[in-house]
Amino acid sequence: DVKVTQSSRYLVKRTGEKVFLECVQDMDHENMFWYRQDPGLGLRLIYFSYDVKMKEKGDIPEGYSVSREKKERFSLILESASTNQTSMYLCASSVRGTSKYIQYFGAGTRLSVL
Amino acid sequence: AQTVTQSQPEMSVQEAETVTLSCTYDTSESDYYLFWYKQPPSRQMILVIRQEAYKQQNATENRFSVNFQKAAKSFSLKISDSQLGDAAMYFCAYRSAISNAGNMLTFGGGTRLMVKP
Numbered sequence: 045d046v047k048v049t050q051s052s053r054y055l056v057k058r059t060g061e062k063v064f065l066e067c068v069q070d071m072d073h074e075n076m077f078w079y080r081q082d083p084g085l086g087l088r089l090i091y092f093s094y095d096v097k098m099k100e101k102g103d104i105p106e107g108y109s110v111s112r113e114k115k116e117r118f119s120l121i122l123e124s125a126s127t128n129q130t131s132m133y134l135c136a137s138s139v140r141g142t143s144k145y146i147q148y149f150g151a152g153t154r155l156s157v158l
Numbered sequence: 159a160q161t162v163t164q165s166q167p168e169m170s171v172q173e174a175e176t177v178t179l180s181c182t183y184d185t186s187e188s189d190y191y192l193f194w195y196k197q198p199p200s201r202q203m204i205l206v207i208r209q210e211a212y213k214q215q216n217a218t219e220n221r222f223s224v225n226f227q228k229a230a231k232s233f234s235l236k237i238s239d240s241q242l243g244d245a246a247m248y249f250c251a252y253r254s255a256i257s258n259a260g261n262m263l264t265f266g267g268g269t270r271l272m273v274k275p
Contacts, residue, residue, distance in 0.1 A: 077262075084167065084267050084268075086162075086164075086249055086266050086267040086268050087263075088265070089262055089263070092262065094261070102262065134203065136203075145191065145253065145261065146205050146208070147205075149202055149204070150202065151202045152202070
């Protein structure tokens with residue numbers, strides 16, 4: 045089975061802190077994604093990566109950056125956390141270029157910024 | 159840009175009965191994929207069912223089936239013989255079949271399904 049692991053289930057940070065959210069997948073997937081989940085808004089794409097060191101902005105990239113130095117690891121970075129970044133963050137991965145196309149998700153990280 | 163709308167924030171169903179979750183989408187494309195994802199209280203999202211727009215036949219997976227109406231841009235999920243384990247958030251999602259779309263999914267706002275014993 046595909047496994048997507050997010051390093052923390054719950055995280056509490058202070059305004060202005062630099063925050064790293066880590067995601068690791070074990071199925072050699074090319075694509076990796078970071079979403080933000082808020083009630084009533086569903087999931088919104090922050091960034092995705094289709095290869096090592098490659099990244100593309102999603103719908104809401106402002107205030108976030110990402111890093112993909114190794115194929116299995118995709119990090120989301122909040123350079124200076126703000127209270128409006130309190131949310132649930134979900135990582136996902138998928139094979140690239142297949143018509144079957146399924147995204148596999150991690151369990152999520154609930155981030156609170158105080 | 160595509161949008162996906164789930165008009166029912168919450169639904170409830172009696173155990174063993176049938177429930178239908180609604181989803182509509184807006185797109186100018188003719189080839190795309192539609193998905194229903196389930197997020198149980200433990201929060202790991204899993205795929206429930208998938209539909210290719212070029213297929214007229216509605217997808218089914220055991221107790222789960224869809225009613226895909228391409229002209230109406232509607233994609234509802236029917237759960238038959240509801241079980242307590244079906245209680246979850248359900249998300250409808252859209253993906254363009256255009257290769258340079260980056261394999262991105264567009265999600266609806268979600269429907270919370272409660273199952274009453």
